[in-house]
């Protein structure tokens with residue numbers, strides 16, 4: 588299971604993280620988010636040790652989602668050295684997400 | 693868990709039908725989505741002289757011949773509109789309103805959507821522009837939202853959004869009586885351009901401008917890249933190689949949606965190539 592983080596620990600878990608960090612912004616009412624979730628789970632296993640994966644529920648964490656301008660979900664962001672290096676809006680096939688992450692590890 | 697088909701074919705025009713008969717001949721378990729009319733472009737054609745074997749025929753006669761062919765082969769069309777196809781890795785999830793189907797391979801044969809996007813629509817997609825109001829509405833809580841509606845269903849979505857947003861504008865792209873909540877402001881004007889900096893902040897219409905945080909464009913049919921997120925496009929068409937393979941493994945495309953010329957027999961030919969390569973793909977996975 589991928590760790591759920593929130594507004595309070597976002598900085599520590601993502602911005603200050605040593606490794607490339609993949610953030611999945613989701614919400615319970617979003618159909619495509621449900622479809623993306625198992626894809627992200629699989630990637631987290633495949634890239635175990637190479638990138639860190641976390642999830643942010645946008646309903647419960649408005650600060651992080653507005654700071655990073657999440658205007659549509661699902662949105663997957665890749666952070667490296669505290670900065671956003673990749674933003675994928677909407678559902679994406681597994682291979683496309685993997686390629687985007689691998690560019691930064 | 694739902695049944696997993698070998699091949700799902702989306703579209704019931706000549707491309708989709710030709711894919712379906714070839715999948716059947718190869719003994720694959722296929723499902724084909726479309727409508728009883730098969731294709732409006734087929735019933736509308738006054739005279740067809742370039743479909744080999746059928747000289748001087750009308751569109752509805754050719755449609756009849758196609759219908760007889762699929763009926764003789766016991767192929768049934770599932771009369772449902774596919775909203776989205778998700779490439780899950782080793783299978784595809786096909787979303788039809790509240791239902792979903794699964795298949796191992798897929799053939800996109802949806803024809804061509806001729807209405808052009810609004811200037812700025814593609815640029816701001818995901819940054820204020822959206823195609824699913826009910827999906828993204830909660831992100832616009834307390835904000836100003838504009839809904840550009842191409843059909844009656846868009847009115848329901850606008851009503852839903854109006855319960856969350858601080859203000860909703862509705863721009864109808866058709867003429868009718870609108871069943872909208874009182875709080876919604878109807879603007880009968882032509883959208884010209886969506887503007888913004890990082891995010892959308894304005895919609896320019898022919899006669900006025902609206903300050904807005906979000907714009908939802910709600911059409912009848914979706915473009916292939918919305919239908920199959922992640923699908924690579926090339927000049928408005930699905931990018932395919934000569935085997936009708938797309939950028940997504942296991943996903944093939946055929947017919948008008950892959951590019952010009954827009955013709956029946958080209959579509960049927962591509963549908964065949966797509967189906968046969970989908971069959972090879974399935975066999976290689978065994």
Ligand SMILES: Cc1cc2nc3c(=O)[nH]c(=O)nc-3n(C[C@H](O)[C@H](O)[C@H](O)COP(=O)(O)OP(=O)(O)OC[C@H]3O[C@@H](n4cnc5c(N)ncnc54)[C@H](O)[C@@H]3O)c2cc1C
Pocket residue numbers: 702703704705706707708725726727730731732733734736737738739740741742743772773774775801802803804913919946947948949953954955956957959
């Ligand atoms: C008036 C007219 C005359 C023409 N005359 C000729 C001619 O003489 N000769 C010639 O070669 N060509 C002619 N054409 C062109 C020809 O109609 C097209 O090239 C051909 O129909 C393309 O076939 P297709 O299978 O790719 O797509 P289409 O025929 O467009 O069929 C696609 C089908 O899929 C359905 N569909 C789309 N999206 C979905 C979805 N998400 N879920 C479920 N179903 C979906 C559509 O409703 C449609 O029924 C003519 C076209 C017109 C409009």
